[in-house]
Amino acid sequence: MERYSRQEAFFGIGSEGQKKLLESRVCIIGLGALGSASANLMARAGTGFLRLVDRDYVELSNLQRQMLYTEADAAEAVPKAAAAADHLGRINSEIRLEPVVADVNSGNIRALIEDVDLIIDATDNVEIRLLINEACHALGKPWIYGGALASYGMTMNILPGEDRPCYHCMFDDVVPDGETCATAGVLGMLTSIVASIQCTEAVKILIGSPDVRKTLLAFDIWNNEFDEMEVARNPDCPVCGREEYRFYGKVSGSRTVSLCGRDSVQIVPAIAGAAGDPEAAGGPGTAGTFGAAGDPRVDFDQIAGRWQACGKVTWKRFTLDLDIGDFGIKLFPDGRAIISGTSDEGKARALYDEYVGL
Amino acid sequence: MKIKITMRGTLKKYMPGEEYRIVEVPDNCTCDEALQCIGMNYREIPRFGFVVRNGKRCFIYDRLEEGDELKAWSQVSGG
Numbered sequence: 001m002e003r004y005s006r007q008e009a010f011f012g013i014g015s016e017g018q019k020k021l022l023e024s025r026v027c028i029i030g031l032g033a034l035g036s037a038s039a040n041l042m043a044r045a046g047t048g049f050l051r052l053v054d055r056d057y058v059e060l061s062n063l064q065r066q067m068l069y070t071e072a073d074a075a076e077a078v079p080k081a082a083a084a085a086d087h088l089g090r091i092n093s094e095i096r097l098e099p100v101v102a103d104v105n106s107g108n109i110r111a112l113i114e115d116v117d118l119i120i121d122a123t124d125n126v127e128i129r130l131l132i133n134e135a136c137h138a139l140g141k142p143w144i145y146g147g148a149l150a151s152y153g154m155t156m157n158i159l160p161g162e163d164r165p166c167y168h169c170m171f172d173d174v175v176p177d178g179e180t181c182a183t184a185g186v187l188g189m190l191t192s193i194v195a196s197i198q199c200t201e202a203v204k205i206l207i208g209s210p211d212v213r214k215t216l217l218a219f220d221i222w223n224n225e226f227d228e229m230e231v232a233r234n235p236d237c238p239v240c241g242r243e244e245y246r247f248y249g250k251v252s253g254s255r256t257v258s259l260c261g262r263d264s265v266q267i268v269p270a271i272a273g274a275a276g277d278p279e280a281a282g283g284p285g286t287a288g289t290f291g292a293a294g295d296p297r298v299d300f301d302q303i304a305g306r307w308q309a310c311g312k313v314t315w316k317r318f319t320l321d322l323d324i325g326d327f328g329i330k331l332f333p334d335g336r337a338i339i340s341g342t343s344d345e346g347k348a349r350a351l352y353d354e355y356v357g358l
Numbered sequence: 359m360k361i362k363i364t365m366r367g368t369l370k371k372y373m374p375g376e377e378y379r380i381v382e383v384p385d386n387c388t389c390d391e392a393l394q395c396i397g398m399n400y401r402e403i404p405r406f407g408f409v410v411r412n413g414k415r416c417f418i419y420d421r422l423e424e425g426d427e428l429k430a431w432s433q434v435s436g437g
Contacts, residue, residue, distance in 0.1 A: 034437040124437040147434035152367045154434035170408050172418045173401075184368065186436055216415065218366065218431065227366065227429070231415040 003094070004046050017207035018046060022095075024206040025049040025116040029104055029132060031080040032056075033186065034146050035122030036068040037195035038202075042120070043088040045203060049096040050088070053112060054080040055103040055266070055336065057319065065188030077330070079318045101318060103268045103336055104128060106250045109135045118205055119143035120198055127247075133158065133167035134248035137239050142205055146198045150184045151222035153194040156231065157201050157213055165233040166240040170216065190221050256345045264340045265348035267356075298335045303356065310355065322355060329355055359385050359424040361392060367432030368405055372398055383422070390418045392428055400430070407433040 001008070001018065008018045026047050028035050031054035039052055058066075058073040058080055066080075073083040085099035102108060104123075109131060113119050121132055121143055129145060136143045136158065145167055146155045158167050197217065204212045219226045238244045255268045300320045307313045311324035322329040327341040329351065337356055339348035364378040365371075373379060373396070383392045389409045393400060400406045400418060409418055410429040422428060 030437050032437055122437050124435065126433060126435050129435070147436060149434050149436040150368065152432070152434050154367075154431075170415060172408065184436070191437075218434070220366070225366070227410075227413075229410050229413055229415050234417075 003092075007045060012209060012211065013203065013207060017203075017209075020207045021203060022046050022048045024118070025051075026118050026120060026202065026206070027051040027053065027113050027116040028120045028122055029053050029112070029128070030122035030124060031066075031068075031084050032062065032122065032124060033065040033067075033188065033191035034148060034195045034198070035120075036066045036080070036084060037192050038120050038122055038146075038199050039084050039088060040068055040091070041195065041199040042202065043092045043095060043097070045199070046092065047095060047206070049098070049116070051098045051100060051112065051116060052081045052084050052088075053100040053102060053104060054084075055101065055332075056080055056338075057330065058083055065186060065191050067188075067192070076316060077319065077321070078316075079332070082318055101332060102334060103255075103266065104131070105255070105268065106131060106247050109248065110139070113141055114139055116141070118202055120202055121145050122195070122198075129167055131247040134239055134245040136160075137166055137243075138245065138248055144198045144201055144205075146194045148186055148191045148194045151187055151190055152218070152220050153190050154216070154218040155194055155197050155201075156216040157205065159205075159212070159214075163233060164214075164240075165231045166237060168239040169234040169237050170231060187221065193219075193221065256349050258343045258345055258348075259338070262340075263343050264338050265342060265345050267337045267339065267348060267352045269335045297333055298331065298356075300331075300333070303331065307355065324355075327351055331356060359383060359422075361422055361425065362427045363392065363396060364427065364429045366429055367407065367434055369403070369407075369430050369432045372396075378427075385424075386421050388419050388421055389416065389428055392422055393430060398430070403432075405432045407431040 004018050007013050008015045024047050026042055028039050031052055042050055057077045058069045060074045062069055068084050068087050079101040081099035081101045085097045088097055113135060119141055121129060123129060132143055140160045142159045144157050201213055216229045216231050235241050254270045257266045259266055304313050304320055307322045311322050314321040320331045330338045337352055339351050342348055360380055360382055362378050363381050365373045381395055383395050408415055408431055412427055
């Protein structure tokens with residue numbers, strides 16, 4: 001195939017490897033700096049099916065490092081999943097792209113990953129990685145952890161198997177996140193490197209290469225420090241040792257999360273949390289959560305009518321926005337909302353209840 | 359006994375300007391006790407990740423030997 005001729009010429013892949021890649025299904029969770037770079041690489045490499053999952057929309061501060069997006073995406077506040085699929089579709093129209101605008105949680109993760117061969121982590125906090133780790137362990141799926149902060153990068157392949165460590169095995173005590181990219185900054189060059197390593201490993205895993213890395217790789221590109229570390233499985237690990245899941249399989253109710261460094265709070269109503277559950281919602285393809293332009297779960301017409309008297313209402317391609325002076329509400333089709341202008345979860349919840357009321 | 363302690367990631371701020379430090383620690387001490395010798399209590403550091411002994415991830419309560427290299431890593435959770 002002409003499109004992939006340079007990749008097929010590489011001894012580690014060849015035409016057989018390329019064929020396997022074209023038959024592969026991958027889910028990328030998070031489409032920020034790591035995820036947009038990974039999506040770009042995996043789409044160009046010819047991954048047959050890519051599910052692109054993100055809860056957020058494009059902002060101007062993303063463009064320094066989130067390679068897929070444009071100023072027009074930021075001006076329109078297009079959801080990242082929709083923008084990514086839009087751009088990637090023009091890069092490789094021969095693969096299947098499935099954008100999913102959703103908050104990944106215990107209620108929908110199974111539906112998001114159970115029909116794929118591999119998951120690429122491009123998230124931005126420990127809690128979601130713990131959920132991915134538990135879900136992948138339960139379902140026997142390989143996933144690739146990747147993290148980036150300031151000039152520090154880290155990545156490890158988490159492979160199924162009784163002798164293999166899981167993500168939780170890396171830690172003695174898993175403590176809440178400290179610094180984030182919003183507070184400590186991050187280099188765009190770093191995220192490209194981490195994503196490139198993740199995608200190289202992804203291709204190796206998908207085509208069955210014997211060269212899959214089994215170590216934890218970490219580096220500081222500003223100070224030129226590179227470490228490769230062995231991680232042994234912890235026999236007392238709550239996840240791979242005892243199969244005690246803290247997040248996976250738990251009921252996902254309404255959640256309120258302050259978005260660090262953003263002066264914004266995300267509200268996920270219970271209906272959005274359960275939207276992706278295969279038993280509750282009929283599996284992948286369910287409108288609202290699956291497919292960025294899926295049928296709305298909330299009635300935008302009805303809510304827009306109600307909002308007209310409250311402030312400036314803007315109906316964008318995928319969201320309904322309300323500007324009420326000091327605060328803003330960006331409502332997604334599944335009922336999820338991002339309240340801007342406050343980091344106070346109680347205040348945000350009150351605004352959601354008052355204006356959205358789901 | 360003497361060991362070498364190195365900070366990685368955002369933990370570097372606990373050893374500013376030093377690539378590593380050779381530290382005298384009690385014989386047979388744990389990683390936790392060794393870090394406390396340089397004034398670091400991992401329980402109080404919200405972004406503390408894990409420790410690595412001679413290139414292998416180990417537990418904070420694992421014991422060290424003369425000449426060991428102990429690296430402490432922060433979590434790297436952004437994306």
